[in-house]
Amino acid sequence: MAVINLNVNGKKQAVDVDPQTPMLWVLREHLNLVGTKYGCGIAACGACTIHLEGMAVRSCQLPVSSAENKAITTIEGLSENGDHPVQKAWLEHDVPQCGYCQSGQIMTAVALLHDNPNPTDAEIESAMHGNICRCGTYLRIRAAVKTAAKSQSL
Amino acid sequence: MMAQTLFKTSIGRRSFLKTSVLAGGGLMLSFSWLGGCQLNPKDGLTMPKEWFELNGYLKIGENGIVTIISPNPEGGQNVKTSMPMIVAEELDVDWKNVIVEQAPLNTELYTRQFIGGSQAIRQGWRSLRLAGASARQMLREAAAQAWQVSVEEITTEAGTLFHKTSGKSAGYGEMASAAAKIQVPKEVKVKEVKEFKIIGTSRKNVEGRKIITGKPLFGIDTKRDGMLIAMIVHPPAFGMKLKSVEDSSAKGMPGIKDIFTIKTFDDAYERQYFDTCTFPEVVAVVGNTTWEVLNAKKALKVEWETFSDHTISRNAFGSTQAVDIPAGLESTTEHMANMAQWMTKSANVVRRDGNPELAFKNSAKIIERTYTAPFLAHNCMEPMNFFAHVTAKKAELVGPLQKPEFTEKALSSRLGMPLENIEIHMTRLGGGFGRRSYAHFLLEAALISQKMDAPIKLIYTREDDMTSGIYRPTYSATYRAALDADNNLIAFHVKAGGIPESPLYANRFPAGAVDNYLAEDWSINSNITVGSFRAPRSNFIAGAEQSFLDEVAEAAGKDPIALRLELLARASKNPVGENNEYEANRYAGVLELVREKSGWDNAKPHIHRGVAAYFCHNTYVAQVLEMTFENGKPGIPRVCCAIDCGIVVNPDAATNLAEGAIVDGIGNALYGAMTFKEGLPEKNNFNKYRIIRHSEAPKSIDVHFVQNEIDPTGMGEPAFPPVIGALANAMYKATNKRHYNQPFVQALETSALRM
Structure with missing residues (x-):
């Protein structure tokens, strides 16, 4: 066990855990941020996607010790009330079915639009490739990313 | 008035x-x-x-x-x-x-x-x-x-x-x-x-905002004061059971509270229909946090042994059945060989109209084809999990499940607690697809909580989830059609079976549209547990039947939509036999609509199209799938879908569901397969089990509803089965080769490279 200093959604806090604990479980069980989901545990589905210093990463493969003092953003930290342009686009297109994968999808999309504010369909598909949606909402996700890109460029 | x-x-x-x-x-x-x-x-x-x-x-x-x-x-x-x-x-x-x-x-x-x-x-x-x-x-x-x-x-x-x-x-x-x-x-x-x-007006998902802001909604998000985390270890292979557990080192690991075995069902208990349980005795590991439990789970040394043939008693909606569970470590290669033997054997006749034997004998042309599909894992994105707090007086269960009423009975029996002391709360399901109808995990959670005398949350790892059974069965169907000299369909024969159940629906189209008709079924028992999977049985038989009809149309020199409409006109005006489970006019209606909306009568260069139509779960669906090959890569630019589900309560939500069913159907037909080697499921996570991803989905899907005032019917399943036929038929047009065995991906990619 070790005390690790974290900076999650702009809030500095410390946790006392095994330093190898994946960030996913620290978020979900120690910090009560359950929007980040467990899907596979091997970085193969994207459900646990968060931002580490603005980059989309799979939190199930990120030991908490390697995130010490780095800026972490989770779905809960994107906006106060669901009004980030990407979240708004998701609502406009009523994307979710079961909804389980959607916070991971949104976090990947936000990182994509940060790096590439006006992606083509192929660039969206490539960037989102690691995020599985078992319900098959891929077309709505693509449409929502494009809507968000438009609204961000206004 | x-x-x-x-x-x-x-x-x-x-x-x-x-x-x-x-x-x-x-x-x-x-x-x-x-x-x-x-x-x-x-x-x-x-x-x-x-x-x-x-x-x-x-x-x-x-x-x-x-x-x-x-x-x-x-x-x-x-x-x-x-x-x-x-x-x-x-x-x-x-x-x-x-x-x-x-x-x-x-x-x-x-x-x-x-x-x-x-x-x-x-x-x-x-x-x-x-x-x-x-x-x-x-x-x-x-x-x-x-x-x-x-x-x-x-x-x-x-x-x-x-x-x-x-x-x-x-x-x-x-x-x-x-x-x-x-x-x-x-x-x-x-x-x-x-x-x-x-x-009839589109209203947004009432939980949309909670989903996109990551609020706790799912069973796995449940948390209570003093709650412990539990995981299970189940046998690695079908045909095996627990022999012994060596837990001395795991028990001493940080955060671990206890390790013990649980028996999900009493031997004497008569299981209900949804009480399917692959591994009725498992090892439970309980600790403070998921990470600690995961580590202890890995350190655990468990010995397994093969089991012998045995029988369990099951109550299927009122009648008691003896279910034989055969011993053995089964493999996919044997499954395929065993199913293939049925191609030439007579099976159990379920429906017979006219004189099919004579009609085949007198025909001008006979077409015979066999189709197969593998076992499928449901792979809900939220792995199986449940919260349980069982005390001497009451049991509180919170989590995702599809059929709480059936599970409640099993729980009452297992805990020896009257129903009124049991509360089951349903959380949003992170996918169901049939898998969460079999809520043995709820019983496991309850038994673990009872033993620990504490609130616990049971979580399956992805590997536990994917290898714990309750799969879509593997199926095979052999079709024969007889044409006369004028290319009329005079006889139709379907013989369908699977492991461990048949996918046959004997009274569905084209039953009722052909004078001489024979439907047979067969099955082979297995210890691999199966259960409902989105549009059970239809999810295979629709694609097989619709692929076969495409070949019949081709052999008869007819347009595939025209052939179907011709048969449906017959079924409408002068149906053959009794108990035909469809309304021919509504069936034809979706075909007419998809023909119009897809622009079927105006073929486009380099766009290869396949059509299919199916009726299941009280809803009629027809689809046209368009396929392209660019730089040796197959693509699906468009799927056009026509649906008759009566009154559409929430059109945009119904459209979303149809889009998802189409993506899901294409994904499972192209990539989905659970295979076995000596009882061992060969795939245990998403690095091995291929799921359709963003770039592989169709580029566009347009969904059109027949406008009428008929009482509404369901949308969760009916758009899934036919798209597999539409895909197979488009693949034929694109590759000049018929595809009979799912998953199609390997054959399709090989064909694409040759083009």
Whole structure:
């Protein structure tokens, strides 16, 4: 066990855990941020996607010790009330079915639009490739990313 | 006089008997942080001080806010929005003043609280309308009494009661208290379809905002003070059971509370239909946190041994069956060989019309083809999990499951606790697809909690989830068709089976459309457990049948849509035999619509098209799939889909569901497969089990609904099965090669490279 200093959604806090604990479980069980989901545990589905210093990463493969003092953003930290342009686009297109994968999808999309504010369909598909949606909402996700890109460029 | 639709309320059981007037916000039917839709301050609504319950489905606040209780579990089929829309329609309220709450399992108040068979809207239609209409009637009577006028003179609009002559008006909230004291009417008038204001309009998912902000909604998000985390270790292979556990080092690991074995079912217990359980004895590991439990799970040394042939007793909806579970470590190669033997053997005749043997003998041309598909894992994105808190007096269970009513019985028996001491709360399901109908994980959670005397949350790892069985069975079907010299279809023969069940539906199209018809089934037993998977059996037989009809049309020199319409015209005018399970005109209707909307009669260069149509779960669907090959890579630019599900309650949500079913169908047909080697499932996570991804989905899907006023039918399953046929038929056009064995990906990519 070790005390690790974290900076999650702009809030500095410390946790006392095994330093190898994946960030996913620290978020979900120690910090009560359950929007980040467990899907596979091997970085193969994207459900646990968060931002580490603005980059989309799979939190199930990120030991908490390697995130010490780095800026972490989770779905809960994107906006106060669901009004980030990407979240708004998701609502406009009523994307979710079961909804389980959607916070991971949104976090990947936000990182994509940060790096590439006006992606083509192929660039969206490539960037989102690691995020599985078992319900098959891929077309709505693509449409929502494009809507968000438009609204961000206004 | 205007035609009136009157519903008798007598079917209403306790849900329509007035229960109680709840004061002070006493939310009798609500629960915990996971359940209700909290008011969003942005919506400008304030929580009422008092709620007045008019029946089991709704309560009205003094300020006019309405809570509608959604009875069924929500797993992405959007019933938590669509079912309350039906109540709101008949209650005649403004949708923006409606809050939706999830009902817990309550067999006294509600009927059929489960996900399965695409039946929620179809079977809920009447009671949901009745709930809204009877409450509206009680509000009108309350207003009539208050204003001393005839109830007939009271009208409503969007949550307000009016008396035109006197000019009086009052919000529902003002009359709610009085209405709650009024006798439930014996008979109420419901709206005519043309009067609908909410049904037939697109309303957004009531939990959309919670989903996109990451609020706790799913079973796996459940948390309680003092809650422990539990995981299980199950046998690595089918045909194996627990022999011994060496847990001394794992027990001493940080955070570990206990390690023990549990037996999910008593040997003497007669299992119910949904009590399928692959591994009835498993090892439980319990600790403080998931990471600590995961580490201990890895350190555990468990020995397994093969089991012998045995029999369990199962009650299938009233009759007791002996289910034989054969010993052995099975492999996919043997499965395929064993199924292939049935191609040439006679099987069990399920339906026979005319004289098929003679017709085949006298035919000018015979076509015979065999189709296969593998076992499939459901792979819900939220792995199996459940929260349990079992004490000596009561059991509280919270989590995602599809058929709580059936699971409740097993739990009551296993814990030796009466049903009234058991509470089951349904959380949003992170996918179901049939898998969560078999809630052995709930029993496991309850037994672990009981042993630990603490609240626990059981979580399956992805590997546990994917290798724990309850798969879609593997299937095979052999079709034969006979054409006469004029290319008329004179005989049709289907022989279908699988491990361990047959996918045959003997009375579906083209039964009824062909004079000489033979349907046979067979099955091979196995110890690999299976269960419902989105559109059970249809999910294979539709694709096989629709691929075969494509070949029949080609052999007859006919357009594939024209051939189907010709057969359906026959079935409509002069059907063969009895018990044909479809309406030929509605079937033809979706084919006509898809022909028009897809531009079928105007072929485009380099676009290879396949068509399919199917009827299952009371809904008719036809699809045209377009395929391209660019730089040796197959692509799907478009799927056009026509649906007849009667009245469409929430069109955009229904469209979303159809889009998802199409993506899911294509994905499973191209990539889905669970294979076995000596009992061992060969795939245990998403690095091995291929799931369709963004770039592989169709570029566009357009969904068109037949407009009619027929009572609505389901949307969760029917768009899934036919797309597999449309895909296979488009692949043939694209590759000049027929594809018979799923998953198609390897053959398709090989063909693509050769093009």
